[in-house]
Amino acid sequence: MTDEPTGAVRGPGRRPGSPDTRAGILSAARSLFAERGLKGTTIRAVAAAAGVDPALVHHYFGAKDDLFLAAMQIKVDPRAAMAPVVAGGADAAGENLMRVAVQVWDDPEIRLSLLGIARGVFDSDTQSLVRDGFLGLVLGPVGKGLDLDRADVRMPLVASQVFGFIIMRYVLRVEPLASMPAEQVVATYAPTLQRYFTGDLP
Structure with missing residues (x-):
């Protein structure tokens, strides 16, 4: 099928940032989401696991749902x-x-x-x-x-x-x-x- 999916928006918005920092945050997020689930994982916990300030996680990824989608590497929102x-x-x-x-x-x-x-x-x-x-x-x-x-x-x-x-x-x-x-x-x-x-x- 060649038509773009109705309402499908590719990729949740992501802010530019250091590749190493972003990769570290995403790696920590994947591990915590897998272990604790979406509800049981907090931005603060992800930041602590990645060794960064929670504000930096928000800066790069926005809200927790946006971070989850980024960690899952989904090409559609x-x-x-x-x-x-x-x-x-x-x-x-x-x-x-x-x-x-x-x-x-x-x-x-x-x-x-x-x-x-x-x-x-x-x-x-x-x-x-x-x-x-x-x-x-x-x-x-x-x-x-x-x-x-x-x-x-x-x-x-x-x-x-x-x-x-x-x-x-x-x-x-x-x-x-x-x-x-x-x-x-x-x-x-x-x-x-x-x-x-x-x-x-x-």
Whole structure:
């Protein structure tokens, strides 16, 4: 697919700085995020591990969420990519989310940066990064933005469907899903996702 993903913004903004200092901060951040998760990691802790002042971490990377995305080396800002899903409303969320997911993952350059993260679900050392990145920064805000009832139940169900799709199509490349046209993928998955978004729950 040649079109740029709807709402996909490449790379969270990064300020210029010393390569060694930036690399040290990112290395410390990856280790702490993997060990403690997003919620359990603070800017102050990252700064201490990197041997720098917390203000320098903020200067180079901004807020903690921005630091997390930089540490994950994601070439698309998922917060911007998910904006059309929230803007489209709850009644169209299933189709819109699936369309964004396919557009982003079908982009070869973005896919390369995301494959390592997706494979991290099988690595106990990085599972917290995958969980916090995917649920915490990508899908969690969508549930809040759509003002869903029982979002704490609905969004993990959505995540299970989307992540399963990602693993099967892009990581394991299982046919016929791996080569299925994008529109067919959207039409196949959207109704199930929509049920998770707005359908009756047990």
